[in-house]
Amino acid sequence: MPEVLKAPLVVEFPFTRSLGPVQSAFLTGLRERVVLGVRTGDGRTLVPPVEYDPVTAEEIRDLTEVAPTGTVTTWAWNHAPRRGQPLTTPFAWALVRLDGADTALLHALDVPGPDAVHTGMRVRIRWAEERTGAITDIACFEPYDGSRAQPTGHTGEFADPVTGIVAAARLDYTYSPGRAQTAYINALSGRRTVGERCPACRKVYVPPRGACPTCGVATSEQVEVGPRGTVTTFCIVNIKAAHTANLDIEVPYVYAHIALDGADLALHGRIGGIPYDEVRMGLRVEPVWTEGARYPDHYRPTGEPDADYDTYKELL
Amino acid sequence: MTSAPGDRQIAVVAFAQTVHRRSSEELSEVEMLMPVLHEVLDRTGLKTADIDFTCSGSSDYLAGRAFSFTLALDGVGAWPPISESHVEMDGAWALYEAWTKLLTGDADTALVYSYGKSSPGSVRDVLTRQLDPYYVAPLWPDSVALAALQAQALIDAGDTDEPALAAVASRNREAASANPHTQLKGPVAQGDYLVRPLRTGDCPPIGDGAAAVILAAGDRARDLCAHPAWIRGIDHRVEAHGLGVRDLTDSPSTRLAAERAGAFERPVDTAELHAPFTAQEVVLRKALRLGDGVVVNPSGGALAANPIMAAGLIRIGEAAARIHRGESGRALAHATSGPCLQQNLVAVLEGEPR
Numbered sequence: 001m002p003e004v005l006k007a008p009l010v011v012e013f014p015f016t017r018s019l020g021p022v023q024s025a026f027l028t029g030l031r032e033r034v035v036l037g038v039r040t041g042d043g044r045t046l047v048p049p050v051e052y053d054p055v056t057a058e059e060i061r062d063l064t065e066v067a068p069t070g071t072v073t074t075w076a077w078n079h080a081p082r083r084g085q086p087l088t089t090p091f092a093w094a095l096v097r098l099d100g101a102d103t104a105l106l107h108a109l110d111v112p113g114p115d116a117v118h119t120g121m122r123v124r125i126r127w128a129e130e131r132t133g134a135i136t137d138i139a140c141f142e143p144y145d146g147s148r149a150q151p152t153g154h155t156g157e158f159a160d161p162v163t164g165i166v167a168a169a170r171l172d173y174t175y176s177p178g179r180a181q182t183a184y185i186n187a188l189s190g191r192r193t194v195g196e197r198c199p200a201c202r203k204v205y206v207p208p209r210g211a212c213p214t215c216g217v218a219t220s221e222q223v224e225v226g227p228r229g230t231v232t233t234f235c236i237v238n239i240k241a242a243h244t245a246n247l248d249i250e251v252p253y254v255y256a257h258i259a260l261d262g263a264d265l266a267l268h269g270r271i272g273g274i275p276y277d278e279v280r281m282g283l284r285v286e287p288v289w290t291e292g293a294r295y296p297d298h299y300r301p302t303g304e305p306d307a308d309y310d311t312y313k314e315l316l
Numbered sequence: 317m318t319s320a321p322g323d324r325q326i327a328v329v330a331f332a333q334t335v336h337r338r339s340s341e342e343l344s345e346v347e348m349l350m351p352v353l354h355e356v357l358d359r360t361g362l363k364t365a366d367i368d369f370t371c372s373g374s375s376d377y378l379a380g381r382a383f384s385f386t387l388a389l390d391g392v393g394a395w396p397p398i399s400e401s402h403v404e405m406d407g408a409w410a411l412y413e414a415w416t417k418l419l420t421g422d423a424d425t426a427l428v429y430s431y432g433k434s435s436p437g438s439v440r441d442v443l444t445r446q447l448d449p450y451y452v453a454p455l456w457p458d459s460v461a462l463a464a465l466q467a468q469a470l471i472d473a474g475d476t477d478e479p480a481l482a483a484v485a486s487r488n489r490e491a492a493s494a495n496p497h498t499q500l501k502g503p504v505a506q507g508d509y510l511v512r513p514l515r516t517g518d519c520p521p522i523g524d525g526a527a528a529v530i531l532a533a534g535d536r537a538r539d540l541c542a543h544p545a546w547i548r549g550i551d552h553r554v555e556a557h558g559l560g561v562r563d564l565t566d567s568p569s570t571r572l573a574a575e576r577a578g579a580f581e582r583p584v585d586t587a588e589l590h591a592p593f594t595a596q597e598v599v600l601r602k603a604l605r606l607g608d609g610v611v612v613n614p615s616g617g618a619l620a621a622n623p624i625m626a627a628g629l630i631r632i633g634e635a636a637a638r639i640h641r642g643e644s645g646r647a648l649a650h651a652t653s654g655p656c657l658q659q660n661l662v663a664v665l666e667g668e669p670r
């Protein structure tokens with residue numbers, strides 16, 4: 001078996017999320033070096049605060065300030081920090097119950113080694129220098145042997161509250177399309193189009209995905225199809241492409257389903273070399289390759305007579 | 317819905333799984349999954365067209381691609397059109413959906429499958445995306461780090477210590493020696509700390525794999541399987557999402573799910589626990605009140621093979637397979653999802669008296 005293709009795949013997304021009144025107050029507070037919790041009906045103070053009581057599911061909005069000092073309730077030593085984590089040097093993950101709170105907050109604790117941390121140790125917030133209204137406004141926690149800090153009595157009302165956050169994420173993958181699509185892509189580099197035939201229903205699928213979606217069985221017999229084909233259906237695109245790779249395509253243009261000769265499934269592609277309003281079902285087309293391209297740039301009429309409807313009606 | 321109403325009883329009649337491996341990059345998801353679908357159908361003699369309902373579980377974040385489950389459907393053979401559903405969760409929850417569908421009487425047979433390929437990405441990073449996006453995910457605490465916090469909480473509480481955790485790892489992987497599908501088996505060194513107090517030996521292998529089961533109702537189940545594994549009850553429960561709100565040394569959601577599934581009505585002889593980290597087995601044994609007489613994870617459990625999104629369904633499948641083979645009369649299967657046992661599903665399976 002030839003080696004399967006692989007390529008790096010990066011998925012990045014900056015989710016923009018809005019905040020309700022409670023989360024807004026908490027994150028705005030961090031920007032102003034104030035830690036706010038929320039009080040539940042039974043008098044407990046939750047930090048970080050939530051909008052609904054985890055026990056009763058009642059909506060809760062009774063904000064109350066807690067101290068920036070607290071106690072480690074549990075911890076774990078992270079000797080190899082990973083991308084995106086709060087500190088780049090080895091640190092402890094810690095759940096910290098701030099003074100005045102009944103629940104614990106997860107963050108990093110900056111200590112030199114695992115021997116310098118224990119459950120029950122006293123810590124305080126180290127604020128980030130640049131604060132924007134995000135959990136990362138707490139740079140980390142640090143050991144603290146002073147007395148319990150006093151809250152300032154803040155009400156949770158801010159002149160300029162933060163109303164949203166951008167939750168940026170990046171995940172890195174090594175994508176492999178698997179055996180069947182590797183064979184397809186490799187064939188395209190020689191300007192050939194290769195599908196696979198289902199051993200049960202004998203249909204030829206292109207691009208092949210390794211399985212017949214009708215029969216649910218593996219396909220493996222490779223079949224070269226095309227290069228010519230028939231337009232089975234099409235649409236006229238009137239909106240100019242935003243993607244840089246397609247900026248030079250003038251509108252209107254035609255995007256079509258094309259049944260390559262010998263294939264039982266239509267591919268899609270752009271139709272060129274003919275006015276858009278002359279494209280029709282049954283039009284016979286062939287691929288046009290540009291220098292160095294890995295797939296046909298578009299399809300153009302071959303000049304043959306149109307295909308008979310009966311020859312492609314099953315492929316619509 | 318926590319137990320079967322009336323007389324409609326539903327059983328697991330067949331189970332199949334891949335040989336789980338660190339990487340299966342030469343295969344697309346559907347190529348990895350298809351042999352398992354064929355195997356589970358072959359066990360019953362059913363064809364796709366005979367299946368009334370199909371339900372699957374998987375995650376786009378593992379694949380790095382939107383709607384990745386639609387391509388896997390090619391392996392099912394969805395023509396003529398089938399009745400189908402998908403959960404973005406472990407297949408154990410897909411099985412729960414299928415079970416409720418059979419309970420309604422809308423279907424007599426169901427195919428449940430799930431799969432996960434962790435090899436394309438970094439699963440420790442990928443799993444951070446299931447965390448609270450406001451307070452937790454921006455810190456990127458990875459799955460091992462969160463499990464390590466739970467382990468330390470248990471050690472502080474006196475519920476376990478590092479040698480006891482090593483014994484959990486060793487016992488699971490010893491059991492896995494007899495299971496040809498597992499990824500890690502036999503003596504495995506505890507290794508260095510990954511995130512202290514968890515060592516590599518306390519953590520599951522990262523791997524790719526798939527699993528499938530067939531459910532059938534009443535006499536249909538008896539037709540398809542000599543010794544059906546009857547589902548006496550299933551329930552699933554979730555904890556508060558804030559880690560600092562929870563007592564990490566306990567799992568009230570598991571206990572409640574087990575109670576609603578009928579697990580405490582009579583003792584079980586076998587428990588297949590979805591505990592990817594050693595310390596989580598300690599929590600689950602306590603929550604489920606499992607005595608020393610219960611055989612825990614005879615398959616090797618998630619410490620021997622942990623294909624994300626399939627490992628929970630595999631627990632149900634392994635428990636059912638022991639009933640099929642006559643090795644268990646009453647078994648408990650547990651599946652989990654989320655950090656530190658956040659969500660928990662419990663199923664109680666029984667064979668017929670012989």
Ligand SMILES: [Zn+2]
Pocket residue numbers: 198199200201202203212213214215216
């Ligand atoms: Zn076919």
